[in-house]
Amino acid sequence: MIQAGLGAVHALTDSEKRAHPFVSWFAAAVLLLALVCAPASAQPPAREYQVKAVFLFNFLQFVEWPKDAFDNPRAPVRIGVLGEDPFGAALDAAVRGETIDHRPLVVRRSNRIEDLEDCHMLFVGGDLRHRLEGVLSRLSSQPILTVSEIDGFARHGGVIAFYQDGKKVRFEINIAAARHHRLKLSSELLSLGRVIGTDALTEGGPDT
Amino acid sequence: MSWLQNLPIRKKLTVVILVTCATVLLMASTALAAYELFDFRRTLVRDTxxxxxxxxxxxxxxxxxxxxxxxxEILHALQSEPNIVAARLYDRKGKTFAEYTGSTAYIPIPADPEEIGARFASGRLIVLRPIMLNERRVGTIYIQIDLAGIYTRLWFFSGVAFLVLAGSLVVAFFLSARLQRPISRPLLKLAATAQMIAEHKDYSVRAAREGGSETGVLTDAFNEVLTGIQERETALQSEIAERQLAESRVKAQLARVAQLHQITRATGERQDLKSIFQVVVRSLEDHLPVDFGCMCLYDEIDHALMVNSVGLNSKGLALELALTENTHIPIDKNGLARCVGGELVYEPDIEAVAFPFPQRLARGGLRALVAAPLLVENKVFGVLIVARRQKESFSSGECEFLKQLSEHVALAAHQAQLYGALQQAYDDLRQSQQAILQQERLRALGQMASGIAHDINNAISPVTLYTESLLDTEPDLSPRARDYLGTIQRAMDDVAQTVSRMREFYRHRETQLSLYPLNLNRLVSQVVNLTRVRWSDMPLQNGVVIDMHSELAEELPAILGVESEIREALTNLVFNAVDAMPEGGTLTVRTLVADPAPAVSDSQSPFPGAVVVEVTDTGVGMDEDTRRRCLEPFFTTKGERGTGLGLAMVYGTVRRHNADIEIDSSPGQGSTFRLLFPLPSAPLQEEMVITPAPAMGRLRLLVIDDDPLILKSLSDILTAEGHDVVTVPGGQAGIDAFNDALTHAQPFAIVITDLGMPYVDGRKVAAAIKAASLNTPVVLLTGWGERMAAEGDVPEHVDRVLSKPPKLGELRAAFFELLVPPPPTP
Known part of the structure; x- marks a missing residue:
C-alpha cells in the first residue's frame, strides 16, 4: 500500500512535471498546424521550394559580403529572383520579418539582369539555363551570391547550386566562384555542401 | 572532558595536539572536499x-x-568522453533531429526539449542548451552525463585525503611526542618532586630548573613555596615539640596536683600524726612512685631523726637498712642537716655522698634521694625521705611536688597536733567545768554544813565544858556518875567529830603539814570501830554479812603523819570496800612492815622500807580502766551516791605523806588498796606525850561572846579553874570593858572572843584590843575555827584560834603557851 501510495505520488509529480512540456508541445503542434495549413490554403508551394526558400535565407546567414556591398550598416539585403520564380509565396514567407545583421531583407523579382545587378543574392531561375553564361559573366566580380537549381550551375561559375539527393535537397558550392565574387563562405556551410572549385582555391591561394 | 583531566600530561598534550590537528585537517579537507564538490559540479556544468x-x-x-x-556525425564525436551517456538534438520545432547514446545506461531522454539549463537528477547531469543562428533559435541540444564515474573519482579522492589525514596524524603524533617534551618534562619533574615530597614529607627537596620560560618561573615559584613550607614546617615542628613538652609537663603537673589533692584530702580526713604519715608514704609509694619512703620526726634536743612511719612497700628495705619505725637517725653534717635547717635536699646520686646516712641507703640499692623538711612556723619538726633505685631520677617537677607535699603534710600534721591539743584542752575544760560544778555543789553543801557545824559546836560547847570540868574537878563523883559523864564526853566527842567530818566537805588541807609520830595499829583499830555502822549495822539491815578481819602486825614502827588525815583515808578505804561488796564478803585490814628490798610489789619504791596498811575486799573488783582512773577526782562508779572524791582524798593524803599507793584488782576478784608509808629515818617515840598544862594561877580574863550559854559555861569553867572572868555579851561592849579595865588599871591578861558576832565581830575586837594594848594576847574562839585554819585565815591581831567546842585542856595549853614563855613574836 505504501509502495503504491508512493508510486502514486511519483506519478502525480511526473505528470505535473510533464504538464509544462506537454502544454508547450501542444502549442507547438497547433502552431505547426497553422503554419502548414496557411500557405496551403492560398497557393500551396511545393515542399521542395519551401525548403529551398528556407535554404536561400539560411545561405544568407553563412555568407559574409565585402564592406562595399552595402551602402550603410542598415542597408537591406537584397534578394533577387531572376527569371522564373519557383518559390511563389514561400520565399516571401521565409524572409518575412527576418533580418541579417540587423539588415532587413528585400526580395526583388525581375527577368532582366540589369534590374537585379545590385542584389546581394541572386536566384537564377531554370528558364535561364541557356543564357547562363551571359548572366554569370555580367555578374562576374560583383559581390553577389549566385544560387540556382540548374544542373552544373556551380561548375559553370555559379556559387551555390541545389541538387536533389533522393528526397533531400542538397547543394554544392564553388568556393572559387565565391572568392571571385569576393564572398566569404562559412566553414559550417562548406561542411554541409559539396564543395567544388578547390583547385582554383589552391591555385589562387598565394593571391589571397 | 573529565577523562582528559585525568590523563597524564604527556598524553594530554598528545591528545590535544592530535585532536587539534585532526579537527583542523578534517575541517580543511571537508571544506576542501565541499568546495571541490561544489567547484567540480560548477565546472562540470560549465564545461558541459x-x-x-x-x-x-x-x-x-x-x-x-x-x-x-x-x-x-558531430554527436558521435561525444563517445570520446565516456561520462556522456546520451545526447540529442531537437530542431526548431522540438522534434528530435539527431541522437547519440553511449555504451552505459542512460535514463530516458524526453521526447521534447525541456527547459533550458542544467540540473542534476538521479546521479546524472542533464544540460539543455538552445542552438542559435543569427539570433534565431534553430534547435536545442540535450546532454546527459553520468556522474557515477566522477563520484567514484571523488570517493577515491576522499580516500586519498583520508589516508593523507591519517598519515598527517601519525606524523603529528610523533612530532607532538617530541615537541611536547619541553612542556611536559619540567611539569612531570615538578609533579614527581611534589609526589616525592608528599610521600616522604621531606620539604628539603628542590625541583631542578629547566628552561627559562613559564615552567622555569613555575619551578622557581614551586621551590620558593617549598622553602616557605620547609621554614614553616621547621617552625611548626619545633612549636609542636615545644607544645608537646609543655603539654606533658602540664599533664605531669596536673597528675601531681591531683595526687597532692588526694593526699591532702586523705590527710585531712585523719587527725593523728601516725596515720597521716602513713597515708602520705603509701600514696607516694604507689603513685609518684618511689622505691623507698619514710617519715621521720625531728628531735631537736637529741639533734636526731626518729623514723615515725615507713611505707608498706618500703618495710622490707627498711628492715634491711635498719630503718624501721622508732629508729634513731643521727643527723650528719650533710643533707639531713640542711634538710633539718629547712631546705629541700635532693641527692641525685647518694653513692657519691660519703656520709653515713646516704651510704646506708645506698647499701640498700637506692641511688636518688630527696629529703623534704616538714616546716611549721619556720620550725622543722620532721623530714619526709623518699628514694629511688635509679640515680638522678627525680625531676625538678617532682622535687617541687615533694616540697609542696611536705608543706601540706606539715600543715596537716600541725593541724593534727593542734587538734589533739584542742581536744585535750576541751576535755580538760569539760573536766574543769565538771569539777567546778561539783565544787560549787560541795561549796554550797559545805557552807550549809559549816553553818550547822558552827551552831552545833556552839550548842554542845557548854555540855563539853561542863562534862570535862566535872570529870576533872569533881573527884567525889560516884563511879556511876563518872561513867555516865565519860559516856557523855565520848558522845560529845563523836558529835564534834561528826560535825568536823561534815565540814570536811569544804575543808581544804593545810599546805604545811604538821607531822607527828603515830601508830598505825591504833589508828586501824579506831577506824574499824568508827566504821562499824557501815560494815556491820547497815549491811545487816539488808541481810548482808560482811566479815571484818584486822590483821595487825606486832611491833609496828611508828610513822610520821597526820592522824586525822590517815584515819580519814582509811575510813574511805573501808567504805569503798563495803560498797564493793553489796552481796557481802570478807573485809581485811592488815598492817605489816615491807622489806627494805621491796618484794611486795613491782613498784619502784624509793623507800628503804615501808610500813604498809592494806584494805582488801572480796567484792566486784575493777577493770583496768577503772583501776587506772579510780584515783581521779570526781571519778566514781557509784553514780549519784558517790562524789568521786573519796579515793582522790586518799591519794592526796598519800602524796602529802610522801607515801605510795598500790591497787591490785581485777573484775570479780576483789580489790586490795595498799598504802606504803616510808619508814622514818630515825626511830621515833611512839607518840608525843601531851603533858597537861599546869594551872596558870589566877588570871584576869575577858570573855566576849554573843551566846549567853557559852558565855555562862566558859565563865563557870574558867572561874572554877580559879580565874577572874569578866563576860561581855557583845563586841563593842567587850572593847568598852577592856578599855574600861585599862583605864582603871585592872588590865585583862587574856581576851577570849567569839568570832561571829553582830555589829562588831571578833576581828574588830582583836584589832581594838591590840590597839589599846599590844601585848595582851587574844584568843579567838570559833565554830568556824578549823575552816579558818584551813584557809590560813588567822586574822590579824589574833594570837590563837581555838575551835568550838572548847576543851579545857586546849584552853589551859593556850594560856600556858601565850603567857608562860615570853609572848611569842607575832
Whole structure:
C-alpha cells in the first residue's frame, strides 16, 4: 500500500512535471498546424521550394559580403529572383520579418539582369539555363551570391547550386566562384555542401 | 572532558595536539572536499554547457540545412568522453533531429526539449542548451552525463585525503611526542618532586630548573613555596615539640596536683600524726612512685631523726637498712642537716655522698634521694625521705611536688597536733567545768554544813565544858556518875567529830603539814570501830554479812603523819570496800612492815622500807580502766551516791605523806588498796606525850561572846579553874570593858572572843584590843575555827584560834603557851 501510495505520488509529480512540456508541445503542434495549413490554403508551394526558400535565407546567414556591398550598416539585403520564380509565396514567407545583421531583407523579382545587378543574392531561375553564361559573366566580380537549381550551375561559375539527393535537397558550392565574387563562405556551410572549385582555391591561394 | 583531566600530561598534550590537528585537517579537507564538490559540479556544468554550446554551434548549420547525417556525425564525436551517456538534438520545432547514446545506461531522454539549463537528477547531469543562428533559435541540444564515474573519482579522492589525514596524524603524533617534551618534562619533574615530597614529607627537596620560560618561573615559584613550607614546617615542628613538652609537663603537673589533692584530702580526713604519715608514704609509694619512703620526726634536743612511719612497700628495705619505725637517725653534717635547717635536699646520686646516712641507703640499692623538711612556723619538726633505685631520677617537677607535699603534710600534721591539743584542752575544760560544778555543789553543801557545824559546836560547847570540868574537878563523883559523864564526853566527842567530818566537805588541807609520830595499829583499830555502822549495822539491815578481819602486825614502827588525815583515808578505804561488796564478803585490814628490798610489789619504791596498811575486799573488783582512773577526782562508779572524791582524798593524803599507793584488782576478784608509808629515818617515840598544862594561877580574863550559854559555861569553867572572868555579851561592849579595865588599871591578861558576832565581830575586837594594848594576847574562839585554819585565815591581831567546842585542856595549853614563855613574836 505504501509502495503504491508512493508510486502514486511519483506519478502525480511526473505528470505535473510533464504538464509544462506537454502544454508547450501542444502549442507547438497547433502552431505547426497553422503554419502548414496557411500557405496551403492560398497557393500551396511545393515542399521542395519551401525548403529551398528556407535554404536561400539560411545561405544568407553563412555568407559574409565585402564592406562595399552595402551602402550603410542598415542597408537591406537584397534578394533577387531572376527569371522564373519557383518559390511563389514561400520565399516571401521565409524572409518575412527576418533580418541579417540587423539588415532587413528585400526580395526583388525581375527577368532582366540589369534590374537585379545590385542584389546581394541572386536566384537564377531554370528558364535561364541557356543564357547562363551571359548572366554569370555580367555578374562576374560583383559581390553577389549566385544560387540556382540548374544542373552544373556551380561548375559553370555559379556559387551555390541545389541538387536533389533522393528526397533531400542538397547543394554544392564553388568556393572559387565565391572568392571571385569576393564572398566569404562559412566553414559550417562548406561542411554541409559539396564543395567544388578547390583547385582554383589552391591555385589562387598565394593571391589571397 | 573529565577523562582528559585525568590523563597524564604527556598524553594530554598528545591528545590535544592530535585532536587539534585532526579537527583542523578534517575541517580543511571537508571544506576542501565541499568546495571541490561544489567547484567540480560548477565546472562540470560549465564545461558541459560549453560543450553543449560548441555542439550547438557546430550543428546549427546542419540543423539549419536539416542535415541529420552531419549532425549525427558531430554527436558521435561525444563517445570520446565516456561520462556522456546520451545526447540529442531537437530542431526548431522540438522534434528530435539527431541522437547519440553511449555504451552505459542512460535514463530516458524526453521526447521534447525541456527547459533550458542544467540540473542534476538521479546521479546524472542533464544540460539543455538552445542552438542559435543569427539570433534565431534553430534547435536545442540535450546532454546527459553520468556522474557515477566522477563520484567514484571523488570517493577515491576522499580516500586519498583520508589516508593523507591519517598519515598527517601519525606524523603529528610523533612530532607532538617530541615537541611536547619541553612542556611536559619540567611539569612531570615538578609533579614527581611534589609526589616525592608528599610521600616522604621531606620539604628539603628542590625541583631542578629547566628552561627559562613559564615552567622555569613555575619551578622557581614551586621551590620558593617549598622553602616557605620547609621554614614553616621547621617552625611548626619545633612549636609542636615545644607544645608537646609543655603539654606533658602540664599533664605531669596536673597528675601531681591531683595526687597532692588526694593526699591532702586523705590527710585531712585523719587527725593523728601516725596515720597521716602513713597515708602520705603509701600514696607516694604507689603513685609518684618511689622505691623507698619514710617519715621521720625531728628531735631537736637529741639533734636526731626518729623514723615515725615507713611505707608498706618500703618495710622490707627498711628492715634491711635498719630503718624501721622508732629508729634513731643521727643527723650528719650533710643533707639531713640542711634538710633539718629547712631546705629541700635532693641527692641525685647518694653513692657519691660519703656520709653515713646516704651510704646506708645506698647499701640498700637506692641511688636518688630527696629529703623534704616538714616546716611549721619556720620550725622543722620532721623530714619526709623518699628514694629511688635509679640515680638522678627525680625531676625538678617532682622535687617541687615533694616540697609542696611536705608543706601540706606539715600543715596537716600541725593541724593534727593542734587538734589533739584542742581536744585535750576541751576535755580538760569539760573536766574543769565538771569539777567546778561539783565544787560549787560541795561549796554550797559545805557552807550549809559549816553553818550547822558552827551552831552545833556552839550548842554542845557548854555540855563539853561542863562534862570535862566535872570529870576533872569533881573527884567525889560516884563511879556511876563518872561513867555516865565519860559516856557523855565520848558522845560529845563523836558529835564534834561528826560535825568536823561534815565540814570536811569544804575543808581544804593545810599546805604545811604538821607531822607527828603515830601508830598505825591504833589508828586501824579506831577506824574499824568508827566504821562499824557501815560494815556491820547497815549491811545487816539488808541481810548482808560482811566479815571484818584486822590483821595487825606486832611491833609496828611508828610513822610520821597526820592522824586525822590517815584515819580519814582509811575510813574511805573501808567504805569503798563495803560498797564493793553489796552481796557481802570478807573485809581485811592488815598492817605489816615491807622489806627494805621491796618484794611486795613491782613498784619502784624509793623507800628503804615501808610500813604498809592494806584494805582488801572480796567484792566486784575493777577493770583496768577503772583501776587506772579510780584515783581521779570526781571519778566514781557509784553514780549519784558517790562524789568521786573519796579515793582522790586518799591519794592526796598519800602524796602529802610522801607515801605510795598500790591497787591490785581485777573484775570479780576483789580489790586490795595498799598504802606504803616510808619508814622514818630515825626511830621515833611512839607518840608525843601531851603533858597537861599546869594551872596558870589566877588570871584576869575577858570573855566576849554573843551566846549567853557559852558565855555562862566558859565563865563557870574558867572561874572554877580559879580565874577572874569578866563576860561581855557583845563586841563593842567587850572593847568598852577592856578599855574600861585599862583605864582603871585592872588590865585583862587574856581576851577570849567569839568570832561571829553582830555589829562588831571578833576581828574588830582583836584589832581594838591590840590597839589599846599590844601585848595582851587574844584568843579567838570559833565554830568556824578549823575552816579558818584551813584557809590560813588567822586574822590579824589574833594570837590563837581555838575551835568550838572548847576543851579545857586546849584552853589551859593556850594560856600556858601565850603567857608562860615570853609572848611569842607575832
Amino acid at each position: 554547457t560549453v560543450l553543449a554550446d560548441i555542439i550547438g554551434k557546430t550543428t546549427r548549420a546542419a540543423l539549419a540545412f536539416e542535415d541529420e547525417t552531419a549532425a549525427k
